Amino acid sequence: MIAYIVRRLIGAVVMLFVITVSVFVIFFLVPKAAGVTTDDLAARFAGKSPTPDALAEIKERFGLNDPVVVQYGKFVKALVLGDKYDTGTQIINCHAPCLGYSFRTAQPVLQQILDRAPVTFSIALGAAVLWVVGGVSVGVLSALRRGKIIDRFSMGVALAGVSLPIFFTGLVMLAYVVHKWNLLPEPDYTPLTQNPAKWAEGLLLPWIGLAFLYAALYARLTRAGMLETMNEDYIRTARAKGLPERRVITKHALRATLTPVLTIFGLDIGLLLGGAILTERTFSMKGLGQLALDGVFQSDLPVVVGVTLTAAVFIIVANLFVDILYGVVDPRVRL
Amino acid sequence: MGKSEQLTGSAAAPEASSYTPTEYLEVRDLRIHFPTDDGLVKAVDGVSFALSEGRTLGIVGESGSGKSVSSLGIMGLYNRKNSKISGEIWLDGQEIVGASAEQVRRMRGRKMAMIFQDPLSSLNPFYTVGNQIIEAYRLHNDVTKQVAHKHAIEMLDRVGIPQPDRRVDDYPHHFSGGMRQRAMIAMALSCDPQLLIADEPTTALDVTVQAQILDLIRDLQEEFNSAVIMITHDLGVVAEVADDVLVMYGGKPVEFGDVETLFHRPEHPYTWGLMGSMPRLDRPPTERLLPIKGTPPSLINLPTGCAFHPRCAYRELNNGKSEAEVPQLVESVPGHKVACHLPHERRQQIWAEEIQPKVTEEPLASTDFEEGAP
Numbered sequence: 001m002i003a004y005i006v007r008r009l010i011g012a013v014v015m016l017f018v019i020t021v022s023v024f025v026i027f028f029l030v031p032k033a034a035g036v037t038t039d040d041l042a043a044r045f046a047g048k049s050p051t052p053d054a055l056a057e058i059k060e061r062f063g064l065n066d067p068v069v070v071q072y073g074k075f076v077k078a079l080v081l082g083d084k085y086d087t088g089t090q091i092i093n094c095h096a097p098c099l100g101y102s103f104r105t106a107q108p109v110l111q112q113i114l115d116r117a118p119v120t121f122s123i124a125l126g127a128a129v130l131w132v133v134g135g136v137s138v139g140v141l142s143a144l145r146r147g148k149i150i151d152r153f154s155m156g157v158a159l160a161g162v163s164l165p166i167f168f169t170g171l172v173m174l175a176y177v178v179h180k181w182n183l184l185p186e187p188d189y190t191p192l193t194q195n196p197a198k199w200a201e202g203l204l205l206p207w208i209g210l211a212f213l214y215a216a217l218y219a220r221l222t223r224a225g226m227l228e229t230m231n232e233d234y235i236r237t238a239r240a241k242g243l244p245e246r247r248v249i250t251k252h253a254l255r256a257t258l259t260p261v262l263t264i265f266g267l268d269i270g271l272l273l274g275g276a277i278l279t280e281r282t283f284s285m286k287g288l289g290q291l292a293l294d295g296v297f298q299s300d301l302p303v304v305v306g307v308t309l310t311a312a313v314f315i316i317v318a319n320l321f322v323d324i325l326y327g328v329v330d331p332r333v334r335l
Numbered sequence: 336m337g338k339s340e341q342l343t344g345s346a347a348a349p350e351a352s353s354y355t356p357t358e359y360l361e362v363r364d365l366r367i368h369f370p371t372d373d374g375l376v377k378a379v380d381g382v383s384f385a386l387s388e389g390r391t392l393g394i395v396g397e398s399g400s401g402k403s404v405s406s407l408g409i410m411g412l413y414n415r416k417n418s419k420i421s422g423e424i425w426l427d428g429q430e431i432v433g434a435s436a437e438q439v440r441r442m443r444g445r446k447m448a449m450i451f452q453d454p455l456s457s458l459n460p461f462y463t464v465g466n467q468i469i470e471a472y473r474l475h476n477d478v479t480k481q482v483a484h485k486h487a488i489e490m491l492d493r494v495g496i497p498q499p500d501r502r503v504d505d506y507p508h509h510f511s512g513g514m515r516q517r518a519m520i521a522m523a524l525s526c527d528p529q530l531l532i533a534d535e536p537t538t539a540l541d542v543t544v545q546a547q548i549l550d551l552i553r554d555l556q557e558e559f560n561s562a563v564i565m566i567t568h569d570l571g572v573v574a575e576v577a578d579d580v581l582v583m584y585g586g587k588p589v590e591f592g593d594v595e596t597l598f599h600r601p602e603h604p605y606t607w608g609l610m611g612s613m614p615r616l617d618r619p620p621t622e623r624l625l626p627i628k629g630t631p632p633s634l635i636n637l638p639t640g641c642a643f644h645p646r647c648a649y650r651e652l653n654n655g656k657s658e659a660e661v662p663q664l665v666e667s668v669p670g671h672k673v674a675c676h677l678p679h680e681r682r683q684q685i686w687a688e689e690i691q692p693k694v695t696e697e698p699l700a701s702t703d704f705e706e707g708a709p
Binding site: 232233236237239242244255 | 410412445448451457458459460461462463470471474475506519522523
C-alpha cells in the first residue's frame with residue numbers, strides 16, 4: 001500500500017513538471033512564434049503609450065530578453081522558491097509559489113487566486129454532494145426498475161440534463177426562482193465562516209444548476225454499471241446464500257458499480273475546482289473561472305497562467321486522491 | 336410431457352396440497368418457460384425426479400438441455416418476472432414453486448446451497464473469502480462475528496485450505512482456481528444444508544484439481560449425509576460421483592436410471608451418443624470418437640415428435656412415429672426409464688450389437704481415468 005502511494009506521488013510530481021513545461025510553452029513561446037515581440041509583452045504591463053526606456057526596464061525586470069531556457073528556469077524557480085522584484089524604488093518579495101503579478105492590477109496573482117478560490121470551492125463541492133447523491137440514487141433506482149416508468153422518466157430527465165447547457169438552465173432558474181417567484185435572493189457569495197445559512201442560500205441555484213448537469217451523467221453511468229454488475233456471477237452467489245435483495249444490492253452490487261464512478265468523479269471535481277467557468281459566469285459569481293475569463297479578455301498573461309497552473313494542480317491532486325482511494329476500494333489494485 | 340400447451344399459469348396445481356412427499360427432494364413435472372420476443376423458450380419442460388439424503392443425482396446434457404435452469408428453479412433463483420414456472424418442488428416437506436419469494440429466500444443457503452461453475456467470477460472480488468463465508472453463516476445463525484469468523488476458519492480447514500486462519504482474510508484473487516472452488520464449497524456448506532446443487536463444479540478447473548474437488552464433495556456428502564445434485568456434461572464426473580443419472584435433452588428428461596444401469600445398459604440413442612463422444616484412455620488413440628451429428632435444438636422451436644429425431648440414426652425404424660409423437664418417459668425395466676419410440680427389446684439389441692462394441696466393454700471398471708486423465 002505504501003509503495004503504491006509512493007509510486008502515485010512520484011507520478012504526480014513528474015506530471016506537475018510536464019505541466020509547467022506545457023503551460024510555459026503555450027503561454028510564452030506560442031505567442032512569440034506567432035509574432036508577438038517582447039516589446040508587445042512589456043507594453044501590456046507598462047500601460048498606455050510607454051516610453052522606450054520604460055519598456056526596456058520592464059523587459060529587464062521580467063527577463064524577457066533572456067534565452068527561453070533561462071526564462072523557464074526563472075519561471076520554475078519563482079514557483080518553487082519565490083522571487084524578488086526590484087522596481088527601482090523598493091524590492092518586492094514574492095513568496096513561493098510566486099505566480100507573478102497581474103499586468104492589469106499589478107496585484108500578486110497568487111493573492112487573487114486565494115481570494116477567488118473559496119467561491120469556486122463552495123460551488124464545486126456543494127454541487128458535487130448534490131449530484132453524487134442524486135445521480136447515484138437515481139441510477140440505482142433506474143437499473144432496478146429497468147424499463148419501467150420511473151426508469152424511462154429519470155433517463156429522459158437525465159438526457160435533458162446532459163443536453164441542456166448551464167447557461168440555459170441557469171438563466172431559466174434565475175428568471176423564475178429569483179425574479180418571478182422571488183423564492184431566493186440573487187445568487188451571491190457569503191463566506192461560510194461568516195454566515196452558513198446565507199452561504200447556502202446564495203449558492204443554492206449554482207449548486208442545483210451544476211448538479212443537474214453532472215447528476216444526469218452520473219445517473220446514466222450508475223445505471224449502466226448497476227445493470228452490468230447485477231448480471232455478475234457473484235450476485236447470483238449472494239442470492240444463493242439467501243441474502244435479502246436489499247443486502248445483495250447495497251453490499252455486493254453497489255461496490256462494483258461505484259468504482260468506475262469514483263474515477264470519473266475525481267476528474268470532474270478536479271476540473272471544477274480549477275474554475276466552473278460557465279456556472280460562475282451565468283450566476284455572476286467571482287470564482288476562479290471568472291478570474292481566468294477576465295484574464296483572457298484583458299490579455300493578462302500572468303493571471304491566465306496562474307489559474308491554469310492552479311487548475312492543473314487540482315486535477316492532479318484529485319486524481320492522486322482517487323488513485324489512493326481506489327486502492328482502498330478495490331483490493332485487486334493493491335498488488 | 337407432451338402436454339406443454341396445457342401449461343397452467345398458477346404455480347400450485349390443485350392436487351399439490353393433497354400430495355405428501357416421501358423423499359427429501361421431490362420434483363414433479365417441473366416446467367420453466369421464458370416468454371421472449373422470438374417466442375416461448377421452454378427451458379425446462381416436464382422434469383420429475385426424487386432424491387433422498389445421502390444420495391447423488393447426476394444430471395447430464397448438452398448446453399441448453401435445461402439442466403442448469405432446473406437447478407436454478409429449485410433454488411428459486413429464476414427471475415419471477417420474466418419466467419413462467421409450474422409443477423411442484425418439495426424440499427424437506429415444503430413446496431417451493433408456490434411459496435413466496437421471501438419463504439424461498441429463507442430456505443436458500445440454509446436448506447439448499449449451490450456451487451457454481453466458475454469460482455472466480457462467483458466470488459465477490461471486493462470482499463475477503465472469510466467475509467463472504469461469515470456473511471452466509473450469520474445470515475442463518477444468530478452468532479457474533481467472532482464465532483462466525485472461527486466457524487469460517489473451521490470450514491476452510493474442512494475443505495482443505497492450508498493455513499486457514501491466515502487465508503480466511505485473503506481476497507479471492509489471492510486464491511488459486513482449485514482453492515477458490517474449495518472456498519465456494521466451504522461457503523455453500525457453512526450452514527449445513529441438506530441439499531447441495533453443484534452446477535458443473537469442475538468445468539473451469541485444471542484437470543488435476545477436478546478429481547480433488549470431486550473427492551471433496553463426495554467426502555463432505557458422506558460426512559453431512561446431504562443430498563447432492565451434480566450437473567455436468569462430463570460422463571466421467573457422473574461415473575465418479577453419481578448414484579442415479581438423469582439425462583436431459585431439449586428441456587426434457589430422456590433417460591433415468593442408476594449409474595450402473597446407465598453405463599452398462601443405456602437405452603436412449605442420445606445417451607449412446609454421449610458415450611461415443613467420450614475420449615477414453617483405454618482405447619487406442621487412433622480410433623475416432625463417435626460424435627452426435629447435428630446441433631442442439633432451439634428451445635423455441637423444438638423438432639416435432641421426439642426432439643432428438645433429427646439427430647437420431649434410428650428414427651427410420653419407427654415408421655414416422657419419431658416425427659409425429661412425443662415419446663413419454665416410461666419404465667423399461669424397474670428403476671430404468673427411457674423416452675424413446677424404439678421397442679425396449681430393439682434398444683437392448685442395438686446397444687449390445689452396434690454401440691457397446693464401439694464404445695467400451697467396461698466403462699465403470701476404469702473410473703480412475705479422470706484422476707489419471709491428462
